[in-house]
Amino acid sequence: MTVGGDLLIGASRVAGAAGVFRAVDPATGHTLEPAFTLADAADVAHACALADAAFDTYRETAPAERAAFLETIASEIEALGDALIERAMSETGLPRPRLEGERARTCNQLRLFARLVRSGDALDARIDPALPERKPLPRADLRLRRIAVGPVAVFGASNFPLAFSVAGGDTASALAAGCPVVVKGHPAHPGTSALVGGAVQAAVARCGLPEGVFSLLFADNERAGALVSDPRIQAVGFTGSRAGGVALMRIAQSRPQPIPVYGELSAVNPVFLLPAALEARADALGAQFVDSLTLGAGQFCTNPGLLLAVDGPDLDRFVASAATALAQRAAQTMLTPGIAEAYRRGVVRLAGERNVECAARGLESGEPNRGQAGLYTTDADSFLAQPALHEEIFGSTALVVRCRDAAQLTAVARALEGQLTATLQLDADDARDTTLARALLPTLERKAGRILVNGWPTGVEVTHAMVHGGPWPATTDGRSTSVGTAAIERFLRPVCYQDMPDSLLPQALQDANPWRVRRLVDGNMVLGGDA
């Protein structure tokens, strides 16, 4: 398996005309071969033109055909074998088990979307039959289905080189919806991206689909902006920094035709340690917390960066337990030199804030790009007064906020920005905790996309009920999720057909229901098997 440095535009491999770059092995700081080429404006436009040309054909593929395509992508990724894992290890510093797990998740995700597509549920087919005898006016026959919005630009994330990258969640859900995808690969793992992109390209060919269904570009900021500006692109998926996401949003909103940007930006994922739980298991919670905080060098969107509890001896025990565990943790390789440097600076900034104390640091390392874990504490008055304490530090550092009482804990919850997750550690049999949980829940529901009890937020299942999203600034659009089958809704829009002859109707809406999809008929759900 060789890694090529070309762009994948439709069925072609093309050398980009805007320069070259190389990946860096963050564990060593050494650059990796080969050189990858950067797209120029014409490359971007070419990929978008192919995507647009493929759109009408691809969006009308039958459920079985589109599902088979998603499954073929999964098989092609698996067929890359160990070369993919090895390249990803060298480009990201992530260990083998993590990457093997992530590959499994990526392929399972594609197959879950294939099942969703096959079911036809996402078509949301609805039929309101005509009422020719209705007075004063008859009612027309009205039928609704969801169709794909158009070609989608997906920006690969740095921190999940497989599951949130070239064939990750955004790509899988957009393809499942019927949208061609133009991926802008993350420069931190171009070799991994190129291998996966080749797998998708092979799946397109194997399934006989129009070549424009998928392209993979590498691009500088200017050309990435041109991708978002291209009039053929109809939606954007992005996971990354707040600044990056906001910049793309501004470009998308300035177009003659504005388009949605689904950006996952930043979160500190507050964990509330309720009194009875803290009393019963402060020591265990401290150790578990450090496991979650340091997983993957803390480079998860759902990393628990903020702990909130009523101050007292139980919280002291928690902090002591966490500090002990954390102090023994080795520094871990971070994804890129830039991320490692931003992390280092973020910790320095936090440590310099007023009324912030260091409870523990992890082990140091002389190796490049290692992230040294950190645990800091402050009081709630300071937290409420200092906006800088609310900001995410991407990596294994967390802040414990000591609250005076339950009322202040609730006030701090209200002061938080939008979050991907919020977690309650509680004792369900103790009225102190359940009462406080009931008081907190309305606030947490307003703030977060997922609320956990007695778990830790890292680890996001890909299922039907998962929500990986949340109010601004956790994401740019809190009405949706980027993980789980509900993610397909981002890339669909409803179309109504009025009095259309059966032969002209899309198959999902024809009387005979040839695809046997479930349909809402006059407001009543009729399952596909009943048709």
Place this chain on the structure above:
Amino acid sequence: MTVGGDLLIGASRVAGAAGVFRAVDPATGHTLEPAFTLADAADVAHACALADAAFDTYRETAPAERAAFLETIASEIEALGDALIERAMSETGLPRPRLEGERARTCNQLRLFARLVRSGDALDARIDPALPERKPLPRADLRLRRIAVGPVAVFGASNFPLAFSVAGGDTASALAAGCPVVVKGHPAHPGTSALVGGAVQAAVARCGLPEGVFSLLFADNERAGALVSDPRIQAVGFTGSRAGGVALMRIAQSRPQPIPVYGELSAVNPVFLLPAALEARADALGAQFVDSLTLGAGQFCTNPGLLLAVDGPDLDRFVASAATALAQRAAQTMLTPGIAEAYRRGVVRLAGERNVECAARGLESGEPNRGQAGLYTTDADSFLAQPALHEEIFGSTALVVRCRDAAQLTAVARALEGQLTATLQLDADDARDTTLARALLPTLERKAGRILVNGWPTGVEVTHAMVHGGPWPATTDGRSTSVGTAAIERFLRPVCYQDMPDSLLPQALQDANPWRVRRLVDGNMVLGGDA
């Protein structure tokens, strides 16, 4: 029934502190009593604060309770009796039958949303049971429901003083979703707004809901902007001009926390006259078209302002038939002096464009604010070259575009902006028409929210399968509809609960399913009755 001039802020009637205004009877040009007061910044903030205070209670009302509230609003509106119709007639110039029909539609709409709420379908409840034995890691119990996004600002539209105004579609769907609503009433019909607002206020009290569930303000542009800027407002519903909608969108996007604006802006609603249909029934189509064009003085978002056909004797017959019918139409009172003047100027502008010919004008009138119908023709080359010919003229004027052949007809379709509707007049038994329809449909699906066959776009049913929406600039967000039960989705966002004890879960997700809502369990739909 007396009409008061106060703002309705929660349960209070408050004189606004920012001046007064009066409605104008467009049929006579005379001002109407009483004076209505305008909100100042404190009034806006007060309404938003009450809405926010009501939110957590209101959004957790049980389906039966919230449904009863919607039904009570409908009853209270009906209890206003003829005073509402008479006031609306004097403020809008619309005739009694139209307003009685609109009142029925408004109340039916509230009752349809009540049925949707009672069903619990919009909760989209999903349960992915825990898999404690799964390897390598167990799966947590994951449950999803949709919750209301927060307080919503609704801007009443001028052209539907009941169905798109104070208790119209946006308000009904937001209340159904569980969102408190702050309405900014349209200044063209303040008395109608105040009467309906009083009915909603009475329903809030009668149902024992927190007063902040509903407020009605009148406001100038600055204070209307402040309403959109208020940090407690979480979404905006708007129907009106493109300039107005874009201005609100810019304000919403400039907030520290951007929020969605669901604006319905402009459309010309193209009608394609296919060859066999034109050959068989050009005369009848011409007369039907004029009925649709002149309905309600052409003041519908779905008014058919653009006709497209292959040039020839059949199209000549259509134009002649339409011209004959239109020339006999009386000028109709338009909604406001401003709208009448904008219409007059729009027609003058169109008539002055290069290669545009007048086919017919309706009857003139010496009375104030009358809109004189108009029918113009041009050729497709000119239409493609002149962007001004694509613009909506709000009122009873349409443009016929003569295309050289079917290929040019398709090219014109591709050049159109986003639309609320697109209509095909076709003969389903003639291969010429069905072939051309098949060629056009992929383009029309990209361009419009609703595609009609052998009907006219005016008249929008409120059902489950209706889509009143469409790609930019028909609306600011083509992923949704403002009419029909799917409109509720605009005001909902998903929240996931992970491993939450049953007693802390919202009722829709509890094991016992006390509300008997349908749920997606591990990907399989389980209907509420099966629970």
